[in-house]
Amino acid sequence: xxxxxxxxxxxxxxxxxxxxxxxxxxxxxxxxxxxxxxxxxxxxxxxxxxxxxxxxxxxxxxxxxxxxxxxxxxxxxxxxxxxxxxxxxxxxxxxxxxxxxxxxxxxxxxxxxxxxxxxxxxxxxxxxxxxxxxxxxxxxxxxxxxxxxxxxxxxxxxxxxxxxxxxxxxxxxxxxxxxxxxxxxxxxxxxxxxxxxxxxxxxxxxxxxxxxxxxxxxxxxxxxxxxxxxxxxxxxxxxxxxxxxxxxxxxxxxxxxxxxxxxxxxxxxxxxxxxxxxxxxxxxxxxxxxxxxxxxxxxxxxxxxxxxxxxxxxxxxxxxxxxxxxxxxxxxxxxxxxxxxxxxxxxxxxxxxxxxxxxxxxxxxxxxxxxxxxxxxxxxxxxxxxxxxxxxxxxxxxxxxxxx
Numbered sequence: 001x002x003x004x005x006x007x008x009x010x011x012x013x014x015x016x017x018x019x020x021x022x023x024x025x026x027x028x029x030x031x032x033x034x035x036x037x038x039x040x041x042x043x044x045x046x047x048x049x050x051x052x053x054x055x056x057x058x059x060x061x062x063x064x065x066x067x068x069x070x071x072x073x074x075x076x077x078x079x080x081x082x083x084x085x086x087x088x089x090x091x092x093x094x095x096x097x098x099x100x101x102x103x104x105x106x107x108x109x110x111x112x113x114x115x116x117x118x119x120x121x122x123x124x125x126x127x128x129x130x131x132x133x134x135x136x137x138x139x140x141x142x143x144x145x146x147x148x149x150x151x152x153x154x155x156x157x158x159x160x161x162x163x164x165x166x167x168x169x170x171x172x173x174x175x176x177x178x179x180x181x182x183x184x185x186x187x188x189x190x191x192x193x194x195x196x197x198x199x200x201x202x203x204x205x206x207x208x209x210x211x212x213x214x215x216x217x218x219x220x221x222x223x224x225x226x227x228x229x230x231x232x233x234x235x236x237x238x239x240x241x242x243x244x245x246x247x248x249x250x251x252x253x254x255x256x257x258x259x260x261x262x263x264x265x266x267x268x269x270x271x272x273x274x275x276x277x278x279x280x281x282x283x284x285x286x287x288x289x290x291x292x293x294x295x296x297x298x299x300x301x302x303x304x305x306x307x308x309x310x311x312x313x314x315x316x317x318x319x320x321x322x323x324x325x326x327x328x329x330x331x332x333x334x335x336x337x338x339x340x341x342x343x344x345x346x347x348x349x350x351x352x353x354x355x356x357x358x359x360x361x362x363x364x365x366x367x368x369x370x371x372x373x374x375x376x377x378x379x380x381x382x383x384x385x386x387x388x389x390x391x392x393x394x395x396x397x398x399x400x401x402x403x404x
Contacts, residue, residue: 003085004384008224010377022370029363032356033108041111044357049349050330052109054357058364059105060179061208061322064201066098067176068209070146070168072236077158077165083232087217089381092150094216094372095172099143101368108360131182138175145171154380176205183325190266191329196254203247204287208318210240211291211311218308220376226385230304237307240314241295248288266332274348275328282320286313327351 008015036043046053073091075084107113118125119136126133145168152161177198183189184197194200214236221228258267270279291310300306331349375381 005089005380005382006384007378007380008376008382014223015373015377018373019370022366022373025366026363026370028359029367032360032363035356036108036360043354044360045352045354047349049333050327050351052326052330053351054353054361055105055109057319057322057326058361059102059109060201060326061319062098062102062105063179064176064205064318064322065209065212066095066102067172067202067205068207069095069098069213070172070209071206072210072213074165074169077153077161078169080162083235086228086232086383087213089150089153090217090220091213092146092153093375093379093381094212096143096146096150097368097372097375099139099146100371101364103139103143104364104367105361108364131178131185135175135178135182138171138178142168142171142175173202176202183329188334189329189332190258190263191270191332192325194254194257196250196257200247200250200254203243203250204318204321207240207243207247207287207314210236210243211314211318214240214307214311215315218304220382224376224382224385226382233304233307234302237295237301237310240307240310241292241301244288244292244295244314248292251283251288269332269348270324270328273328273332274350275324275331278320278324278327282317283324285317287317287321291317 044053044055069091072084073088073095075081076088107116110116119133120140122128122133122137128134145164149161149164149168152164180198180201183192183201184194186192214233217228218233220226255267258264270276291313294306294310294313295301297306300309331351333348
């Protein structure tokens with residue numbers, strides 16, 4: 001049957017309060033950006049030793065969330081599983097906004113963002129063999145495909161939506177593997193360098209994107225008074241458990257590779273250095289082990305609440321995984337000369353979390369969330385409430401059949 005999609009009224013006190021809070025959070029973006037633009041990037045806590053901070057962590061994190069959301073959206077239009085149609089528009093819209101947020105983070109991190117156009121002076125103003133330049137092409141095409149994909153869905157052009165959706169999924173995979181290659185191909189940063197890194201990035205993107213879709217769907221449907229099938233959430237939780245297994249294998253092989261070579265000191269620093277907790281507590285604990293236990297243990301894995309807690313753990317854990325890559329990866333001293341080097345260049349760096357960079361990140365997150373909330377009011381993203389009685393008994397669950 002054809003499903004009807006509608007906007008929300010957005011006239012309740014709670015809605016206005018949420019918009020107001022997100023609007024105030026967005027103001028911190030403008031204020032903190034002006035301060036950093038006038039005083040310089042040192043207000044972010046970055047330095048010549050640790051040149052990347054929270055902005056880059058959020059940048060690669062948001063790209064992963066976007067890629068994961070788009071790939072999940074393909075379950076309906078690309079794989080023809082109508083069971084997942086209630087969340088398809090939501091997933092594509094989230095994918096667009098998350099990618100927009102990622103571009104905001106890297107745009108601000110430039111320091112002089114008004115010169116961003118130089119990145120697009122292909123063959124004239126940049127090095128076309130650079131992964132940064134190659135990824136800029138990926139990003140532009142990816143955003144274009146996502147917007148076109150959502151428009152086709154709105155226009156109910158199913159055949160073309162399936163074609164463009166397939167291209168978008170392939171491109172989403174390329175985008176995030178390309179982002180992983182930015183790190184994995186940096187040979188003089190031992191914690192980064194790995195041919196497995198693009199695949200690990202993609203697996204983390206799928207786990208975090210799936211988790212965000214689960215939590216956002218539950219939250220939006222609950223607070224707009226809509227019914228969501230329990231088995232839809234459980235099937236996504238089942239998919240999530242398999243994705244975490246893949247991520248666990250890739251992380252294990254990646255770290256084993258680093259430990260195998262004689263120059264294993266950077267890996268040991270990651271495991272037991274100043275930022276050991278980013279790896280063990282967040283990446284391994286909250287990103288893999290805790291959610292995996294919650295999903296495979298029958299008492300929690302077969303409940304919406306258990307899947308929700310597992311999803312929340314993954315979202316936090318994968319953010320920690322991104323931080324465990326960026327901060328320890330740049331904090332470990334590079335070997336400019338043979339032997340031990342005296343002074344700050346021979347010691348691991350320390351990254352201070354500053355107020356201005358934190359406010360800047362909070363502002364961007366608030367702005368993207370504000371666009372999402374406003375989008376629910378002005379775009380037909382959610383299924384109509386009167387359809388839900390039919391949806392509750394319509395279709396079968398292909399993921400539970402294939403994986404269960």
